[in-house]
Amino acid sequence: MSMKPMPAVLVVDDEHGILETLAAILKWHGFTVFTARSGEEALDVACNIQPDWVVSDVVMGTMSGVQAAIGIRELCPGTQVILFSGNALTSDLLAEAHARGHHFDILAKPFDPVELVQRLSGHGQEDTEGGHPGFRQSA
16 A cells, blocks of 8 residues: 655745745655755746645745735646734735635744644645635634
8 A cells, every 4th residue: 555645835925034944844754855945946846846835934025925926826726825924914915816816825933833834734724725725823
């Protein structure tokens, strides 16, 4: 009996420490992990690897995580997205994306890495139209 391969995850954050910590946690749990330090880099990486998941900070440099997620979904329609943020601007960015038909999971910083691993592993996930997780906020 063969085991189902773990999903490929693209982790995006402009803060090096958070990026490396998330990547290490996910690798330890058996995920194939790729990283990007900006929304623009995330688009390039996603185009090449076609990730199953993107886990991204929302507020970054010139391109927000929401903008990057929308672009990645256009390039890779099957990719699921979890965004995380500790910034008050997040709700406005997500509302704009929602109005344009894009629905993303959101984790508020600080978040429990166990919850992230569970979501990426498909535990406790509710499907919505199109097979993507709906907009849910986690405290």
